[in-house]
Amino acid sequence: MAVKIALPKGRLLRKTAALLQKAEWRLDEYHSSMGFYRPESARFPDLLIRVFHEKDIPIQIAMGNYDLGICGLDWVEELLVKYPSSDVVKIKDLMYGEGALYMVGASLSPDLRQNGIPLRIASEYPNLAEAFALKQRMSRFSVFPVWGAAEAYPPENADMVLLSAGSAADIAGYGIRPFDRVLDFSTFLIANRRSWESKKLDKIVASIFNVLPPAVKSTVEKRDDFTSPLPIRFNAKGVKRDAVRLALPDGHQQQQTVGLLSKAGINIDDYPSSTGNRRPRIGIDGVAVKVIRPQDMPLQVANGNFDLAITGRDWLTDHLAQFPSSPVKEILDLKLRRVRLVAVVSRELNIDNPGDLLRFSADRDEPFRLASEYVNIADKYARENHLGHYRVIPTWGATEAFLPEDADLLIENTETGRTIARHNLKIIETLFESTACLIGNATPAPEAGKSRLIESITNKLRKAVGTD
Amino acid sequence: MKIQRCKGMRDMSPEAMAAFRRMVGTCRDTFVKWGYREVRTPTIEYMHLFTSAGTLTPGMLGKVYSFLDWDGWSGERVVLRPDGTIPVVRLYTDSMQGLARLFYTMNMFTFESGEGNRERWQCGVELIGAGSAVADAELMALSMEIVKQLSLKGVELRLSHAGLIKVLLSKLKLTDEEQHRMFDSILDGDTTLLAKASRKLPELADLLLPLLSLKGQTADFLKNKRASLCRGIPEIRAPLDDFLKTVAVLDDLDLKYQINIASGTGFEYYTGMIFQLFMGKEKIGGGGRYDALIAAMGGGNVPASGLAIYLDRLMDRVKKWDVTPSATKRILVKASSSAGIGDAFKVADALRQAGCIAEIDLDGREADWTLEVKSSKTMTLISKVKKSKTAVGSVNAVLKLLEAEGGG
Numbered sequence: 001m002a003v004k005i006a007l008p009k010g011r012l013l014r015k016t017a018a019l020l021q022k023a024e025w026r027l028d029e030y031h032s033s034m035g036f037y038r039p040e041s042a043r044f045p046d047l048l049i050r051v052f053h054e055k056d057i058p059i060q061i062a063m064g065n066y067d068l069g070i071c072g073l074d075w076v077e078e079l080l081v082k083y084p085s086s087d088v089v090k091i092k093d094l095m096y097g098e099g100a101l102y103m104v105g106a107s108l109s110p111d112l113r114q115n116g117i118p119l120r121i122a123s124e125y126p127n128l129a130e131a132f133a134l135k136q137r138m139s140r141f142s143v144f145p146v147w148g149a150a151e152a153y154p155p156e157n158a159d160m161v162l163l164s165a166g167s168a169a170d171i172a173g174y175g176i177r178p179f180d181r182v183l184d185f186s187t188f189l190i191a192n193r194r195s196w197e198s199k200k201l202d203k204i205v206a207s208i209f210n211v212l213p214p215a216v217k218s219t220v221e222k223r224d225d226f227t228s229p230l231p232i233r234f235n236a237k238g239v240k241r242d243a244v245r246l247a248l249p250d251g252h253q254q255q256q257t258v259g260l261l262s263k264a265g266i267n268i269d270d271y272p273s274s275t276g277n278r279r280p281r282i283g284i285d286g287v288a289v290k291v292i293r294p295q296d297m298p299l300q301v302a303n304g305n306f307d308l309a310i311t312g313r314d315w316l317t318d319h320l321a322q323f324p325s326s327p328v329k330e331i332l333d334l335k336l337r338r339v340r341l342v343a344v345v346s347r348e349l350n351i352d353n354p355g356d357l358l359r360f361s362a363d364r365d366e367p368f369r370l371a372s373e374y375v376n377i378a379d380k381y382a383r384e385n386h387l388g389h390y391r392v393i394p395t396w397g398a399t400e401a402f403l404p405e406d407a408d409l410l411i412e413n414t415e416t417g418r419t420i421a422r423h424n425l426k427i428i429e430t431l432f433e434s435t436a437c438l439i440g441n442a443t444p445a446p447e448a449g450k451s452r453l454i455e456s457i458t459n460k461l462r463k464a465v466g467t468d
Numbered sequence: 469m470k471i472q473r474c475k476g477m478r479d480m481s482p483e484a485m486a487a488f489r490r491m492v493g494t495c496r497d498t499f500v501k502w503g504y505r506e507v508r509t510p511t512i513e514y515m516h517l518f519t520s521a522g523t524l525t526p527g528m529l530g531k532v533y534s535f536l537d538w539d540g541w542s543g544e545r546v547v548l549r550p551d552g553t554i555p556v557v558r559l560y561t562d563s564m565q566g567l568a569r570l571f572y573t574m575n576m577f578t579f580e581s582g583e584g585n586r587e588r589w590q591c592g593v594e595l596i597g598a599g600s601a602v603a604d605a606e607l608m609a610l611s612m613e614i615v616k617q618l619s620l621k622g623v624e625l626r627l628s629h630a631g632l633i634k635v636l637l638s639k640l641k642l643t644d645e646e647q648h649r650m651f652d653s654i655l656d657g658d659t660t661l662l663a664k665a666s667r668k669l670p671e672l673a674d675l676l677l678p679l680l681s682l683k684g685q686t687a688d689f690l691k692n693k694r695a696s697l698c699r700g701i702p703e704i705r706a707p708l709d710d711f712l713k714t715v716a717v718l719d720d721l722d723l724k725y726q727i728n729i730a731s732g733t734g735f736e737y738y739t740g741m742i743f744q745l746f747m748g749k750e751k752i753g754g755g756g757r758y759d760a761l762i763a764a765m766g767g768g769n770v771p772a773s774g775l776a777i778y779l780d781r782l783m784d785r786v787k788k789w790d791v792t793p794s795a796t797k798r799i800l801v802k803a804s805s806s807a808g809i810g811d812a813f814k815v816a817d818a819l820r821q822a823g824c825i826a827e828i829d830l831d832g833r834e835a836d837w838t839l840e841v842k843s844s845k846t847m848t849l850i851s852k853v854k855k856s857k858t859a860v861g862s863v864n865a866v867l868k869l870l871e872a873e874g875g876g
Contacts, residue, residue: 085581118516118544133519134526140516142543302541323541389471 002046003201004405006061006069008054009037009398012187015096016070022211035422037401044204050406053396058190062086063393065406067195068204072097073185074125074164082127087193091205095213097187101125102171102178103132104154104161122146122153123162132162132182144303147295147396149250151176152278156245157290157305244287244453247301247309249294250278253436256336257310264464266457286453295373301439302326307454310334314341314374314413314434321376329442331458335465336436339413341374343381343429344420346404354385354429357409367391371399371407378411381431400425476579476586487786488589491779492573494617495591499571502610504593507570509555512537515545518554520765525736531579548577553737553758553774554765556594561767567597573779585780592755592776599759599771601710604741605717607755607775611745612723614753614777618786624746625725627715630738630756631707632729639701640665687715687727707740714741737761741773747785753777797870798825800835804842812841818863824870839866 026042037051057071058079119141123129126145133141150161151174168178254272267283278291297309298319361368368390372378375394382390400423445451533548571593615623698705740757755775762770803812816826840848849858
């Protein structure tokens, strides 16, 4: 059986590509603008290569979909800390992409075991964050898994964050202070345990080992100075207790959002920010803005961390699929960034509509596999289509690469359907249409001034969108 | 496609359930006679019930089944109950006061790797509001009564004391962090760290090591060493005297026990006496005193102790017992034609009212006793063993015959 390897895109791509070039893999396509995520190696023509988001790789290895993988140790530990019996073997430290995970405090007393007060931890690494909380014997805590921008949450929206950074000094730039280093990591070659014990991986592994620099990694213990006292709970400057807290999206949605705000006659400074400022100033008194990932907004509005947020209906729907009684509701359709959420299968499968799925899944012994960034929508889709024995594989983008080998169906968003067609995939159903929308809490704010302000912002945006 | 049972979970067959019910019935009857009242708490609790006040070790909490509820957007998790005592204490602090003798039969969930049981059943009692040596002794006597009622042979009662362990740890000059870690490791059943650390303190080694290696002895050793121990480690006086007081009551009650200080395996909430029931190498139950737990959960300064019998570990042993044949008569009721079905149901009902197990025939099988019903007045009682057929005209006649024949 052909050997399969999962390579990272994103942060580690450049250095991984350099390593494999040195190892004379002669890859036809493995660079930041690649379109297919399926490079081929002239040196190992039988090797099946797929490119994934780094975070997906340990899961793919643990599931046995891939024999080998290259990714950061942070994501490996994030999996193993929660599922210690996962079939993942750490083969070799590849000695690049180093960093550390820091626990950063915003408003803590030094005693983390304080009784009764719930501490809020935001992190892209929820499992490691939970393990830390348990180890510190925190008496009560909640963990917000976030897609990114964790550093923006403290102090108002989280008491602590678990962050990845090159050094403690890097974090100081965010205006928050690390107090513990939870994990040092670098890039690792990992393998599926059964593959490692039974498959012939030696030539591939040796080609990488041979070009690694000698292990001169500094043995000096990395030191961080955590002696500075932790800041006490404070309110961020200018944010009044009864301010309306508005979350705006980061990433590629910023331009359209700026356009909309300006059409509504709302000024905003330093958004998008060239310096990474996540607290731009808005030209309405009594409104505080924070820039976070749209994926994380519904949960944050549900928690009462924000009063209003501009996100996509796709993420709101996913949130409501997970928490059906959540108080978050769509206030206004902003009619921007129109995409469809679709169910996608490989063109080679004899499936043309949802009805065919049932027959397909009933005919086989293996569980039906759904891959999606929208895990809760995918889970609901499987239940509603009576897929019986199924599994949802969470992904962090580049989902097209999963079909047909590593999943049977995707729930994806698409604007034109062109990417889907290019990957030899077909749409069997449109679940719903998603546009940017303004979301808020269904329970009205108790302060009259605040709810008037929410109303006024909503009205300005409504006029800009052109609905009554 | 065959759907498999979830890993780490087990089914209970009718035979296993019969054994299970018998164990639970025995525990229940005994607890009730000793004045305990039954309670049950929910399967799902907030995770912070278990994380607050350091009531469980991080090692244990790392194996808890926790998840976000359907309304868990706050990020606070709920868990499948990993322990019986803490929820019962929550119930007590919610709605009770004074002395409470409570018991429960509940399942606990914790992750075990491989084929280990992830769902475990316990019968347990909590004795809340009493802090005396007599209360400690009551729980141990009650445990041994259960052992007797279940006819378990070769059960050893092993004693330790959380207060003693804590004093020993405090002598080891450890940082807070190390002390936590070591206490956790002892509670998780590992004493190697402790033994290693105590070897580093020659001035205490003479006192500590014999105490730590004390295994399977009576209280005489402790009584003899009391003076020198208290001189060397003054703080040991209170827990040691507490321990000896309880032991004295046990001696009065003529209960056999062994002392094994370093094996305090159990839960972190224990503050005093710890006892464990061993059958060979298998721990089949145990308990202890947890005087600080109720205060830590905001319920005031109330002493308490408890015990639990591990039903899963006894299942296999109990299954092997000769289950005494049930005195209930069992009879298969067969309608001899479709016209007799209504009467067959009526006759079966009358037999049940009279205390029999009456089964309606569905597949034409043979039974020790079969009653063929043509009508409620025309019936034939067939004995498979005696190969006899007797015509009967009423349910009373059937009962009389069964009685006379000793059928069942």
